[in-house]
Amino acid sequence: MQIGLRAKFVLSLLATTLVWFAVLAVGAWSASRAGEGVLRESEDSLRAQGRAALAERGEQLAALLADTLTNPVYYTDLLSVREAARSTLNQPDVDYVLVYDGQGRVLHDGSRDIPRFGQVMDDPLAPAAIAAHAPLLQWSSERLDASAPIAIGDLRLGGVRVGLSLARTEGVIALESARTRERFRQAFAGPAHVLGLGFLLLALWLVLAGWMVARGLVRPIRELAGNARAIERGRFEAPLESGRKDELGELIRAFARMSDSVRRHHHDIRKLAYHDSLTGLPNRLMFRELLDEAIGEYRGSDTGLALLFIDLDDFKRINDTLxxxxxxxxxxxxxxxxKRALALLDAPAQPVLARLGGDEFVALVSGGNGRTHGERAAISVLEQLKQPFVVGNHSLLVGASIGITVFPDDAHTSKLLLKHGDLAMYQAKQRGKSRYHFFAGHLTQAAAERLDLEHDLREALxxxxxxxxxxxxxxxxxGQLVGTEALLRWRHPRRGNVPPSIFVPIAESSGLIDALGDWVIERACADCRxxxxxxxxxxVAVNLSGRQLQRNDLAERISACLERQQLPAGLLHxxxxxxxxxxDEQLAFAALGQLRQTGVRVWLDDFGTGFSGLSHLRRxxxxxxxxxxxxxxxxxxxPEDLALASAIIAMAHSLGMQVIAEGVExxxxFALLRDRGCDLAQGFWMSEAIGPDELVQRPRRVLSRSVAALP
Amino acid sequence: MQYCDPRLDDRAWMTGIDRVAGAILALLMAALCFVPSAFAAQTVLVLGRVSDDPKAHYERLKPMLDYVVPQMADLGIREGRVLMARDAQQMVSYLRQGKVDWITETSGAALGFVERAGARIVLRSRRGGLFDYHSVFFARKNSGIDSLDDLGGCAIGLQHPMSTSAYFVPAAILLESGLRMAIQSSPLERPPPEFVGYAFARSEGNLVTWVQKGLVDAAAFSSQDWEELQAGAPAQAAELAVFHESREFPRAVELVRGGLDAQIEARLRQILLAAHADPAAQPALHAYLRTERFDEVDAATWTELAELRERVRRVRAEIE
Known part of the structure; x- marks a missing residue:
């Protein structure tokens, strides 16, 4: 069980009180014991005094009686004896007076008829009294027996015994003790009242302290704890405030500052996690959550959601070139x-924008007719793109392809909605870019296949x-083997060999081409080495795609690769x-220049199929x-093809270039091309494409038997 | 019962006597001890006195007994006892029974014992320097009482009925002067004119006070008391005046009972007569009512006693 602060405090107060009470109780007990001791001593002292006084009195009384009684006893004057005895008996504490003769026989006891007359005294104290020749005091538990002999000169006549009751003395002692006790009680009563009042005040203080602790200490701490728990759950409530000047106030303020700091950090982290740092828009993660929320909210309602999937056209090129x-x-x-485009929309709810990554953006337009609103939003976005983007000295026109999917018509889940949006966007791109396209079910197959291939290609790489x-x-x-052309082969687990004519465009459009190109160069260099x-x-010759050429760091990367593989630059074509x-011709030629500086050889592929071949060739x-x-x-x-080929060969030679013929079957x-002066050739007749290890086992040279046959 | 005084075992006085003679003497002494016991068997000497305060008188008498008894050992007396009597009658009874051997008493009382119990006066005693004294009547000065004749209808203070000087003699004088005596329980009463009332004051001091304070009109006591008053309290005495004095009479006498052994009586007389010369007897004498010495009763004394006897008889006859 956990004991709370208040409980602990109250317990400690209680313990303190108990200790105090115990100390007081012990004090009171010892005081009372001391008092009892004093009382006992006082009683003992009183008793001793009382006994001493009684003894003195008994002695005097006995002596006086003995003196008084001498003559009456001598003359056996019983009347006088009785008078003397009576006068003594009248005294309050005298129990008895016994006058006796020399043999201890009772002569008189003060009574009228002397019932014991002549009887020898037989009580325990009698023998000593009878035998005594001097005054004698004997104590019993109840009385003092004072006796004195009665004699005339040395003539022993008898004696007298006076019984003095101790009751009076004891009574006096009891009375005195009671008085002393009362004085003690009165002496203690004052302090006892003060103590009682003290305890009452303590009890009040206990209650007050408990309340104060609860109010001043425990409650703020509990509030702090509650606030901390709320923060733990991610709820940043109104920060605690305190005007207190004490340590707790300091703690509360520190806690508030910490809470604020945590809140800001939380906000930042959240922003980092949920927002795109570049544009400040929600990122994919957040958008997915928002989309899920929106779907949940709109599920079952007759209003729709429209998702716009936006991809900037040719954005890769901007990155690569600029x-x-x-x-x-x-x-x-x-x-x-x-944002502006969507803000201008007269949508029932504020559209949600997000950047999914790269140049992919999405917008969620909710409320009303999803299709209508989505279309309006797409138009508005495209409208915004009609103005060129000014970047540095460049003025760029950037288009966008927008796919629109509508919930719940096109998809019922956020994942599917996004996928369909992507597909619709792809359709738009296929249709010629800078346009929007609604998702249509029949488009799904091809687009989905393409998406699958892209996905698989990434995985294969x-x-x-x-x-x-x-x-x-x-x-x-x-006829000597002098080089090779590297050809990329993709053996798809399901589709078998996928020709480069299919997957290279996909790699180019998805941006995979960079990684793919790097991989090819790296691998080719390694093999060649x-x-x-x-x-x-x-x-070894490697094909470069136009996209690769647009990368401004191409030359550097190739140099680095050559260095890594320790391959002379001249061996890489x-x-x-x-x-x-x-x-972008300017950019391309600049890139070519840089490449040539590294020492690699650059060839123009598919020469003769372009329209502006010659001018390009020159530049x-x-x-x-x-x-x-x-x-x-x-x-x-x-003959035309022969003429063209011959012309190309002649022209290239005249420009100091080499010529290679492909597709020699x-x-x-082979012989004809050799005769025409073509430098190099590749084709099935010599060899189809083979693996890197297989190559070194091939004949180094091919010989044409028919060469001689030709004119 | 012991027949011999233990002192007889002390053979110191036998020094010089040979053993045989000693033995014979011892036998003789034993015989001597035996013989008296066979006749009278008196071994105890009892000294008596009439007293209302035996305790006080015992102390006065005992030393004298202790002085006398040892000197009577040869007579078989081994022990001395004091026997107090409450009054004269009791003493008379003791005397008659032979319980008392020796009495010291004032002369008036002594004469009563002689008369009634057959006691015999054997010696007279001198006390306060006097063998004889007399009674004096005194009243307050200017009280109007100048003689006995003035006492009719008056109350007079006397000491007590055993007193010679303060009872027998004054009472007899008043009777002789023709007054009738009437006893009073209180000094404040007053008798008819032909009577003289009297009350006992018990002590001389009381008598003086009674008179001085007017409780009684007059009082009588011994001349010795008066002298002592004049010497001891002159201012008090000065307020008083003696208006009558009696003739002299013996102050005190020693008596023995009638049947007392002659040897014992003789030895007692012998011892007492010699006591004043014996320094060892002085404490006993002083204690013995301040007696100075004892003396033979001479003729004059006998005369005085005779006269006193008459007065005592008259008082007894007319008052008691």
Whole structure:
């Protein structure tokens, strides 16, 4: 059992009182004992005095009687004897007077008829009295027997005995004791009253102290405890206040300050946990809670909720090209515009905004017709984006794709609602961006598949289920194996091999492309480094996506990778498509320049398929071009393709670039390209893509028998 | 019963006597001790006195007995006793029974014992320097009482009925002067004119006070008392005046009972007569009512006694 402070205090007061009472009781007891002792001593003293006085008196009385009685006894004058005896007997404490002769026979006892006359006294005190020749005092429990002989000269006539009662003395003692006791009592009565009053005051004080402690100490402490419990449960109630000047007041104020501090920290932490630090908007966590609440609230009602799932179009590019700070500025600005857009809405309830992460935002518009309100909100947001974002010296137009789902029409749970919102947003993006799209059930399949693939790709990358295959590249003139092109292979557990044409766009759109690209380069470099012992000078080519090129730290990352893998920069070839240069040419060419400075070789992939190939070629300053396979396929049969290929070869050579042909599937193609001066070739005829370890076991050289046959 | 005084065992006085003679003497002494016992068997000498305060008188008489008795050991007297009588009658009775051997008494009372009990006066005693004295009547000065004749209808204070000087003699004188005596229970009463009332005051001091304070008109006591008053309280005495004096009579006498052994009587006379010369007797004499010495009763004394006897007889006859 826990004993409360008040109980302890009251108990301690009680204990103090008891101790005090005990001390007083012991004091009173010892005083009373001392008093009893004094009384006893006083009684003893009184008794001794009384006895001494009685003895003296008895002695005198006996002597006087003996003297008085001498002559009457001598003459046996019984009348006179009686008179003397009577006068003595009349005294209040005289029990008896016995006059006796020399033989101890009673001569007179003061009575009229002397019934004992002539009888020898036989009481216990008699013999000594009879035998005595001098006055004698004998004490019994009840009286003093004073005797004196009666004699004339040496003539012994007899004696007289006087019995003096002790009762009178004892009575006097009792009376005196009673008086003394009364005096004691009176002497003690005053202090006893004072003590009684003291105890009464103490009892009152006890009650008062208990009340004061309860009021002044226990109650504030209990309030503090209650407040602390409320804070523990996360409820920051009105802080305690106290004007008290004492330690408790200080404690309460300190507690209030601490409570305030905890409240602020709690608020901050909560904000950190529930808010997006960049935009100040609620984060995914909070939004999920709010969404759950709203769903719970609106479940069963005829009004709906509309969820807007917003994704900024091409935001990745802003981050990659202008840096994250610029991206952050865009996000902050967008959040502001987003708020304004929704604030302008005439919605029954204030819409909830949140940033789910990256460039994904959501809004929850509640009340009324969900579909109508959602649409209005989407329009309003898109309206806000018509003004360009100014970031530094750049003025950017940022679009957004908005998916709208409606509760309870499209989904019944918050999770599903968010997913459908995401899908609808994806649909909007598919439809051409900067638009909104309502979630429609029939769209779900493709979009869901895409989402699944994205999810699976992420997982594959993280769990190492991706592989690189290498297609050998041979020198056309010597047939010597000089390099390889790294090709990404994804063996999906259910879908089997997924071609890069499917998953690369997904990686690009989901942002996975960065991690994927890094992984490929790292892996390719590592493999190439291993080959060097068996195949010195063996190069490896890696395809770069346009997104990767937009990263302003690309060159640094590649340098770091080369250093890590200890691979000479010249052995790493990067292949870029023409289209990847088209997003932001200036940026792309700058990136190319940086790459070339690191020493890696840069090739243009799929050369000939773009529209502005030549101008790019002039400005890009690449190491070589790869003739697109579409030219090679029909090179033997189509003179135009041959002419184009030959022209590309000639043009590249004239610019100091090398040329590689891909998709060489026959010996004839190989021979023709060799004859036309093409430098390198890859294709099924030489080898399909193989694993890294398999490569070193391959023949180092291919020989075309038909070469000689050609003119 | 012891026949011999223990002192007889003390053989100191036998020094020089040979053993055989001593033995014979011892036998003789034993015979001597035996013989008296065979006849009278008196071994105790009893000294008597009429007293209303035996306790006081005992102390006065006992030393004299203690002085006398040892000197009578050869007579078989081994012990002395004091026997007090309440009054004359009792003493007379004692005398008649032979319970008392020796009495000291004033002359008047002594004559009563002689008369009534056959006692014999053997010696006279001198006390206060006098063998004889007389009675004096006194009254307050200017009381109008100048003679016995003035006493008719008056109350007179006397001492007590055994007193010679303060009862027998004054009463006899008053009778002789023709007054009739009437006893009073209180001194304040007054008799008819032909009577003289009297009351006993018991002590000389009382008598003086009675007269002085007017309780009684006059009083009588011995001339010796008067002299003592004049010497002891002159102022008191000065207020008083003696208006009559009697003739001289013996102050005190020693008596023996009639049947007392002659040897014992003789020895007693011998011892007492010699006592005043014996220093060892002085304390006993002084205690013995301040007796100075004893003397033979001479002729003059016998004459006085004769006269006194007549007066006593008259008082007894007319008053008692």
């Amino acid at each position: 840096g994250h700070d610029a991206g952050d500025e865009v996000l902050i600005e967008f959040a502001g515009r987003f 993280e769990s190492g289920r991706l592989d690189l295959a290498y297609q050998p590249i041979h020198d056309l003139a010597s 291993r080959w060097q012992s068996a195949l010195p000078g063996m190069s 990067l292949e870029l498509t023409e289209s990847s240069l088209l997003h 890009a300053r690449v190491d070589g071009v790869k003739i697109d396979r579409s030219f090679i396929t029909d090179i033997l049969s189509d 026959s010996e004839a193609q």
